[in-house]
Amino acid sequence: MVFYNTINPVLAHIGPLEIRYYSLAYILGAIFAYFMLKKLSEERKLGISKEEMLDFVAYTLLSIVIFSRIFYILFYNLSYFIENPLEAIAIWEGGLSFHGGLVGAVLSGFWFARKWKISFWKLADMAVIPVAFCLFLGRIGNFINGELYGRITSVPWAVKFQGIDGFRHPSQLYEALKNIFMFSVLYSIRNKKLKEGVMFSLFLVMYGFLRFFIEFLREPDAQIGLFFGVLSMGQMLSIAMLLIGIPMLVSFSKRQIFG
Secondary structure, X not given: OOXXXXXXXXXXXXXXXXXXXXXXXXXXXXXXXXXXXXXXXXXXXXXXXXXXXXXXHHHHHHHHHHHHHHHHHHHHOHHHHHHOHHHHHOHHHOOOOHHHHHHHHHHHHHHHHHHHOOOHHHHHHHHHHHHHHHHHHHHHHHHHHOXXXXXXXXXXXXXXXXXXXXXXXXXXXXXXXXXXXXXXXXXXXXXXXXXXXHHHHHHHHHHHHHHHHHHHHEOOOOXXXXXXXXXXXXXXXXXXXXXXXXXXXXXXXXXXXXX
């Protein structure tokens, strides 16, 4: 049974302004992140006030959006944005790179950890839990937008996106399932006696590994093509995540066992 995606990405209009599901996903994600981080910081007795946590969520979200857009422009469609520079601010239409957002989140985490005089790894281990759920919401937004769709397929759950030829893998939903799986794993082990850095490095490994294989079902970016005739930009960046995450996980795990 094929599904026809006829969902209007615009939820409502307020005068000339559009309220899009994609933007709503970020708003809901920020609200969820605030309450989840507040709960986790209380569990860990970090002594972070409500106001400080609100600042952390707000500035981290801003940093994520800025760096995810910068990475998307630089790595995915630089020539287009050179020709259309004003389009760089049209983030409500999509076009954000997770890997850039991760860089933004890490930089924000370093700044706040230094400000609060706590371990960066302790903060990072806590933050990846709501981040995984926020990524789930973001991929649902991508599906509603009809962007980042998969390759042509004949599987029973194929989706016909508006204006796109053929029936496609709903790769956005595969990514959403990946992210909710990661959230479930990280949340379930949050109270285990793990050394600092294990949760963060596990997040990197899970994301990089699962994203690498899902990319085989996603339509490659036409403006980039494939590296070596096989690998997409998302896979190249996921390999970089694994090259960073696996040694980190091994190192932190050894400290867990022998430290």
